[in-house]
Amino acid sequence: MSRRTPLMLSIATGDARPINRQIVDGVRRLIATGELPVGAVLPSVRGLAQQLSINPNTVAKAYGELAAEGWVESRAGLGLFVLPPRQLLSDAERARRLDDAVGRFTADVIGLGYSGPEVLDRVAAELADCLPRQVA
Known part of the structure; x- marks a missing residue:
């Protein structure tokens, strides 16, 4: 089983963006820069929520958006994996x-x-x- 990759994210309380948007933007950036390589396993919803001291539902919402956009893929019982980049937009x-x-x-x-x-x-x-x- 792959090791989960810790996410070096921070949440800014003074940021105008909602917390889930900050998570989405942070993970996108980590993937785009190669700091989160293809195949990396993201922390569990509960693990990241605990790390950031936020509600797990907020993390679940952010992870759901990343999956819908094709940045990550959920594999039942295994976790959330970074996908290879692909062009989804015209x-x-x-x-x-x-x-x-x-x-x-x-x-x-x-x-x-x-x-x-x-x-x-x-x-x-x-x-x-x-x-x-x-x-x-």
Whole structure:
């Protein structure tokens, strides 16, 4: 049986996002960066809830959303496993979602007083951190 991979997640109480959304976003990021490799077993609902000191129903909701989106797969009696990346959205839907995200981001940062190049440099650095890590 595979060992469960501990999740290095933290919940920010001041974050505007609900806790289950923070979990979903955190797990997505760990998978996208390669910190959670394909085949890794996620902690149980109860285990992660205990680790984060939150309600197990919140974790179950987040795990359900990750499974519905194709990031993980539940195997009866074995746990929740990270799946290989796959494209579930059409090119048009991907473009629409990117446009929406960029629009929200722009609306959030426009009043902060940074120049365009400063914002682009910060975004580029953040994206570089999110690229899958190469394992030697």
